Amino acid sequence: MNPYIANTEQDVRAMLGVIGVDSIDALFADIKPEHAPQSFDLPAGLSEFEVMERLRRLAASNTTVLVPFIGGGYYDHYVPAACGAIMSRGEFYTAYTPYQPECSQGTLQALFEYQSGICTLTGMEVSNASLYDGGTALYEAMMMAIRVTGRKKIIMDGGVSPIYRKLIRSYTHNLHIEFMETPIVHGQTDRAAMFSLIGNDTAAVIVQNPNFFGVIDDHADVVAQAHAAGALVIASVYPVALGLLKTPAEMGVDIVTGDGQSLGLPLNFGGPYFGFMATRKAYIRQMPGRIIGETVDAQGRRCFVNTLQAREQHIRREKATSNICTNAAVCAIQASVFMSLLGKQGFRRLATLNLDKAEFARQVLQKIPGVEVKRSSPTFNEFVVRLPSDAADVVEAMIPRGFAAGFPLGRYYPGLENYLLVAVTEKRTKAEIEAYGVALAEVLG
Amino acid sequence: MDIVEHYLYTKEHEWINIEDGVGTVGITEYAQGALGDITFVDLPHTDSEVEQFEQLTSVESVKSASDIFCPMSGRIIDVNDKLSDDPGLINRSCSDKGWIARIEIADMDESSNLLTAEEYSSYLESLDRNGVVDTDE
Amino acid sequence: MKLIFEQNVPGRQGFKLPESDVPVNASLDSKYLRQDAARFPEVSELDVVRHFTRLSRLNFSLDANIYPLGSCTMKYNPKFTEKAAGMPGFADLHPLLPQLKGGERYVQGALEVLYDTERWLGEITGMKAFTLQPLAGAHGELTGIMLMAAYHKARGNNKKYIIIPDSAHGTNPASAAVAGYQIISVPSDKKGGMDIAKLKAVLTDEVAGLMMTCPDTHGVFNSSISEISRLIHAVDGLMYYDGANLNATLGRCRPGDVGFDLVHLNLHKTFATPHGGGGPGSGPVGVTARLEKFLPVSRVVKRADGSFALDYDRPDSIGYIASFYGNFGIILRAYAYMLLLGGDGLKATSDHAVLNANYLMHRLKKNYQVAFDRICMHECLFSASRQTALGVHAIDIAKCLIDQGIHPPTVYFPLTVKEAIMVEPTETESRETLDLFVDAMIEADALARTNPAAFHDFPRTMPISRPDETKAAREMNVNFFAPTA
Structure with a gap:
C-alpha cells in the first residue's frame, strides 16, 4: 500500500482503457528484458507510526544534551519559534522555483527582502537569492573573481576556514589555478607575507572575518593593496558578528560570502544551511545564482521576478556564470524572518551578548592553571586557548561532564594539538560558563 | 524587413558598413526581432583586435543570450557607449543608431566572404521556407 | 504588498533576547566596528508573522495546487x-x-x-x-x-x-x-x-x-x-x-x-x-x-x-x-x-507515474500536437504548434492555466521542440485532478480557436499579471536600500 497514490484498481482499469492497453506493464514496453533490474532488494515498507518510532530511536542515539562550546563556523544560536512556525507553511516549503511570477509573488518578494537584508547587513550593493552553503559560496566567489579579472592567481589568507580551503582545492584541481596561502601572525593576516605576493597577475585575495580562530581584523589595508594591483578582495564573514563589526563594504571588499546557518537555522548535522553572496553592482552580471528584481506588471503594480537570467545555466548552458540551479531558497527566507524578528536594535544586541559572554568565558578560562588564553588580537564570540596537553583528549574527557568543550585545532592544524577553539553564544549562561571552567580545571588538574 | 542596400551581411545576421577603411558593425532587423527586447550589450574593449567571424560581443534579452560575431577582422576603434544606458536602442534602430562597434579593417579582401544586401534577402527567404526544426511532420 | 522594511516603526522589536547575566561590558577598538547598524526592520512579532503569512498566500504550492511540471517531479511531500x-x-x-x-x-x-x-x-x-x-x-x-x-x-x-x-x-x-x-x-x-x-x-x-x-x-x-x-x-x-x-x-x-x-x-x-x-x-x-x-x-x-x-x-x-x-x-x-514505502511502494510509484502521464497524453492528443506519438514514460511532451498558428503561444496557455489554480507545465523546454509543453503529473495526483487539468487544457484550446486575443490578459485572478521583465533586467533594482531607477 502506498498512501501517496490515489488511483484505485477501478481508476487503473478505466485509465488503461483510455490509453488502449491492457496492463501497466504494457506501458513499459520500451524497457526490454535486457534492461530489467538484476536486483531490487529493499526492505518491506512500514507504517508511518513504525517509521517515526524507528527515527525516534535513531535520534535518541545522537548526543544533543551536551552544553555546546563548539563552533568552527556553525553556532548554537537560539532559533525563535516564529521562524519555524512561518517556515512550516506549505505555501513556502512545498512551492516550486518561482519561474512563474504570477503565482510565486510570496517567494519572490520574500527573497527580494532577503537580498535587501543581506545588502544592509554587509553594506554591499547587490545580493543573490542564496547559494548552497558558505563553503561553496566562497568557491563561487573565487570563480567569479577569475572571470572579472581574467587572471588565475588566488591568494588565500591562513585564517580562512580549513574546511573551505580543502573544498576549494578539490573543485579547482583540474582548472590550472595557482594558489598561494599566507600565514597568520598574532591571529591576524600577515601583511608582509600577503603584500609580497599580491601582483598584477592576482585575481583575488581571500580573507575571512572573524577568521577561523575567531580573530577580528580590519582588512582595509589589504583591500587597498589588492586594488592597486587590479585584484579583487573576497571576504567570508560570520553574519551575527556583523551586528557590530565593520562591514566588508566599509573595508572596500568586492565580494562577500558566508554561511547563513547562524541566521535562524538549526544545526541539522551539517545542512541544509544556505550560502549568501553580495557584491558591487558593477559585477552583478558575473554573480552566480538566481537574482530577484523589482518591476511592475502590465497594470503598473509593483512586483518581483527572477531577473538577469541570461547569466544562468537554463539559458546560457555551458557559458553560464555557474552550473547552480537549485539553491537554498526556503532557508534564505527563514533567515529573512530571523533578521526581521531581531530588527535593527535586536540584531546589534544579539551581537553584543555574544561578545560579552565570550569575553566572560575568556576571563573564567584564563584563571585556570595551565590554560593560556590568546590575547594578542581582538575576538568576537570564539577564541583560542592553549592547554597543557592534547586538546582532543581534554575535549573527550569533558564529554562525560556534560560539555562539548570546543574544537581541537590539531584536527586541521598539525602542530596545534594543544590548542582549543572555544565558541560562546548568547545561549550560554553565566552558570554554564562557570561550570565549564570548573570541569575544565578538574580535567586538567 | 529593413535591409540597407550598401551594407554587407553575415549569415549570423550581423551587418557592416564600410567607409574609408572603417567598418561600422551592428545586428540586423532579423536578429533584433529574434532576440526581443535587448537588456544588455557587453560592449567590447576599444583597441582590441578581432578576427573575421570570431566573437565580437554578446547581447542579452530577458530569456536569451546571443554571441555577436565580427563580419571582418580588424582593431576596434570605437564602441557605441549609448548602448550601456539604453540597450533598447538596438531594438529601435538596429541598422543605424544602434550600431555596436567601429573597426579599422585589417583586410579589405575579407569582404568577399560576406553577403550583399540582395544575397542576404534571399538567405532570409530560404530560412523562412525551411524554418527552424519543427516537429510537425 | 508593502515590503517588511516599509513597515518599519523605530522602537519596535519582534523578539525578546535574554538580559546579559555576565559582569562584562566588552568593548572593541572603534576601527573594528561598523558605523551604522544594519537597517533591519523594526517591527513586532505579529507584524512579522502576518507579513510572511500574507506573502505565503501569494504562492501556489503543492499543498494547494497541481504542478504538472515536466522534468521536475513535483510530487506530494509527506508531512511526517x-x-x-x-x-x-x-x-x-x-x-x-x-x-x-x-x-x-x-x-x-x-x-x-x-x-x-x-x-x-x-x-x-x-x-x-x-x-x-x-x-x-x-x-x-x-x-x-x-x-x-x-x-x-x-x-x-x-x-x-x-x-x-x-x-x-x-x-x-x-x-x-x-x-x-x-x-x-x-x-x-x-x-x-x-x-x-x-x-x-x-x-x-x-x-x-x-x-x-x-x-x-x-x-x-x-x-x-x-x-x-x-x-x-x-x-x-x-x-x-x-x-x-x-x-x-x-x-x-x-x-x-x-x-x-x-x-x-x-x-x-x-x-x-x-x-x-x-x-x-x-x-x-x-x-x-x-x-x-x-x-x-x-x-x-x-x-x-x-x-x-x-x-x-x-x-x-x-x-x-x-x-x-x-x-x-x-x-x-x-x-x-x-x-x-519499501521496495514495493517505490515500484508502485513509477507504475502510477507512468500510467498518469500516458492517460494525460491520450486525453489531450486530439487537442494538442504530441511531440512523439508513442507510449511515454513519466512525462509527456506536446507542442503548442496548432495554437501558435492561431496566435496563442505555449506561454499564453501556461498563463491561462494559472487562473484555473493549476501551476503551468514546463514550457519552452526541451529546446528541441518548438513551443514545447512538457507535462509530468507524478503518481500522487488522482484521476479527478488529472481530469481537471485535461479539461482546463481543452478549454484553453477551444478558446484559442474562438478568441485568441483573450489570452493576452491572462492570468486575471492573480495579484499581478504579466510583469515587465525587460524593465527588471534593465534597471536591476535588486536591493530595497539602493533603488537604481
Whole structure:
C-alpha cells in the first residue's frame, strides 16, 4: 500500500482503457528484458507510526544534551519559534522555483527582502537569492573573481576556514589555478607575507572575518593593496558578528560570502544551511545564482521576478556564470524572518551578548592553571586557548561532564594539538560558563 | 524587413558598413526581432583586435543570450557607449543608431566572404521556407 | 504588498533576547566596528508573522495546487517527514561532533541514517557506492564530472569532451564546463531518442563520457541505451546518468544494469523532499566499483562491531565537495520516505507515474500536437504548434492555466521542440485532478480557436499579471536600500 497514490484498481482499469492497453506493464514496453533490474532488494515498507518510532530511536542515539562550546563556523544560536512556525507553511516549503511570477509573488518578494537584508547587513550593493552553503559560496566567489579579472592567481589568507580551503582545492584541481596561502601572525593576516605576493597577475585575495580562530581584523589595508594591483578582495564573514563589526563594504571588499546557518537555522548535522553572496553592482552580471528584481506588471503594480537570467545555466548552458540551479531558497527566507524578528536594535544586541559572554568565558578560562588564553588580537564570540596537553583528549574527557568543550585545532592544524577553539553564544549562561571552567580545571588538574 | 542596400551581411545576421577603411558593425532587423527586447550589450574593449567571424560581443534579452560575431577582422576603434544606458536602442534602430562597434579593417579582401544586401534577402527567404526544426511532420 | 522594511516603526522589536547575566561590558577598538547598524526592520512579532503569512498566500504550492511540471517531479511531500526532520536529536546535532576524538559515538543515529540511505540508493540504481554530500542536483553533476576526471587522470587518459544530447537540461553542459571539459551536443532522432549515427560521428578517444537522462527529456526510454553504453565504453568513456527522470523507472530499470558508471539523484524530485521555492535540494552521487575509491571524503563506514564511523583516509579521493555530510535534513526526509514505502511502494510509484502521464497524453492528443506519438514514460511532451498558428503561444496557455489554480507545465523546454509543453503529473495526483487539468487544457484550446486575443490578459485572478521583465533586467533594482531607477 502506498498512501501517496490515489488511483484505485477501478481508476487503473478505466485509465488503461483510455490509453488502449491492457496492463501497466504494457506501458513499459520500451524497457526490454535486457534492461530489467538484476536486483531490487529493499526492505518491506512500514507504517508511518513504525517509521517515526524507528527515527525516534535513531535520534535518541545522537548526543544533543551536551552544553555546546563548539563552533568552527556553525553556532548554537537560539532559533525563535516564529521562524519555524512561518517556515512550516506549505505555501513556502512545498512551492516550486518561482519561474512563474504570477503565482510565486510570496517567494519572490520574500527573497527580494532577503537580498535587501543581506545588502544592509554587509553594506554591499547587490545580493543573490542564496547559494548552497558558505563553503561553496566562497568557491563561487573565487570563480567569479577569475572571470572579472581574467587572471588565475588566488591568494588565500591562513585564517580562512580549513574546511573551505580543502573544498576549494578539490573543485579547482583540474582548472590550472595557482594558489598561494599566507600565514597568520598574532591571529591576524600577515601583511608582509600577503603584500609580497599580491601582483598584477592576482585575481583575488581571500580573507575571512572573524577568521577561523575567531580573530577580528580590519582588512582595509589589504583591500587597498589588492586594488592597486587590479585584484579583487573576497571576504567570508560570520553574519551575527556583523551586528557590530565593520562591514566588508566599509573595508572596500568586492565580494562577500558566508554561511547563513547562524541566521535562524538549526544545526541539522551539517545542512541544509544556505550560502549568501553580495557584491558591487558593477559585477552583478558575473554573480552566480538566481537574482530577484523589482518591476511592475502590465497594470503598473509593483512586483518581483527572477531577473538577469541570461547569466544562468537554463539559458546560457555551458557559458553560464555557474552550473547552480537549485539553491537554498526556503532557508534564505527563514533567515529573512530571523533578521526581521531581531530588527535593527535586536540584531546589534544579539551581537553584543555574544561578545560579552565570550569575553566572560575568556576571563573564567584564563584563571585556570595551565590554560593560556590568546590575547594578542581582538575576538568576537570564539577564541583560542592553549592547554597543557592534547586538546582532543581534554575535549573527550569533558564529554562525560556534560560539555562539548570546543574544537581541537590539531584536527586541521598539525602542530596545534594543544590548542582549543572555544565558541560562546548568547545561549550560554553565566552558570554554564562557570561550570565549564570548573570541569575544565578538574580535567586538567 | 529593413535591409540597407550598401551594407554587407553575415549569415549570423550581423551587418557592416564600410567607409574609408572603417567598418561600422551592428545586428540586423532579423536578429533584433529574434532576440526581443535587448537588456544588455557587453560592449567590447576599444583597441582590441578581432578576427573575421570570431566573437565580437554578446547581447542579452530577458530569456536569451546571443554571441555577436565580427563580419571582418580588424582593431576596434570605437564602441557605441549609448548602448550601456539604453540597450533598447538596438531594438529601435538596429541598422543605424544602434550600431555596436567601429573597426579599422585589417583586410579589405575579407569582404568577399560576406553577403550583399540582395544575397542576404534571399538567405532570409530560404530560412523562412525551411524554418527552424519543427516537429510537425 | 508593502515590503517588511516599509513597515518599519523605530522602537519596535519582534523578539525578546535574554538580559546579559555576565559582569562584562566588552568593548572593541572603534576601527573594528561598523558605523551604522544594519537597517533591519523594526517591527513586532505579529507584524512579522502576518507579513510572511500574507506573502505565503501569494504562492501556489503543492499543498494547494497541481504542478504538472515536466522534468521536475513535483510530487506530494509527506508531512511526517517534516516532523521527523524537526526531531531535536537530529536538528540540534552539531556537524563537528563526529570530528572530535572518538566523536562518532555521539552521532551513531545520524550515521546510520546516512549509511542505510547510501545502501538503499545503491540498490535502487545498481551502483556500488554512494556519496550523499552533493547539496543539489547540479552539485551532484559537478561531483560526478570531477569523479570522471579523477578516473581518467588515474588511467593516464587525455580526455577533453563530454557528449550531451541536445534535449538535456542546461545544468549538464554547465556542470561539465565548470569542471573543465568542452561540450559536444548530439541531436535527437525523429523518435525522440539520441541519434546513434550522429553519436558515432563525434566519438573519439578524447571523449571523457556522456551525460544523459534515461528516460530522456522527451519522456522516451531509449531502447538503444545498452548500445550507447557499449560505444562510450569502447573509447574508455564513462556513462553519466542524470537522475532527473528516475521517477519513471523505480524497480523497472536500474542505471547500473544498463551500462551507466555514475548517477546523481535528486532527492527533492524522486524521493519526495520539498522544493522549498527553489531549494534546498540534495543530489547524491552513486558510482560503480571501479570509481568508488575516488568518491569525496568523508565516507560513512560500518565497523565489524556494527557501529558507524567516518573515514577520511582515502588517498585517491577527489577530496571535499561540501563542508560536511550533505543536506542531512533533506536526506533524513528521503530516508523516512523510503522506510515507509519499501521496495514495493517505490515500484508502485513509477507504475502510477507512468500510467498518469500516458492517460494525460491520450486525453489531450486530439487537442494538442504530441511531440512523439508513442507510449511515454513519466512525462509527456506536446507542442503548442496548432495554437501558435492561431496566435496563442505555449506561454499564453501556461498563463491561462494559472487562473484555473493549476501551476503551468514546463514550457519552452526541451529546446528541441518548438513551443514545447512538457507535462509530468507524478503518481500522487488522482484521476479527478488529472481530469481537471485535461479539461482546463481543452478549454484553453477551444478558446484559442474562438478568441485568441483573450489570452493576452491572462492570468486575471492573480495579484499581478504579466510583469515587465525587460524593465527588471534593465534597471536591476535588486536591493530595497539602493533603488537604481
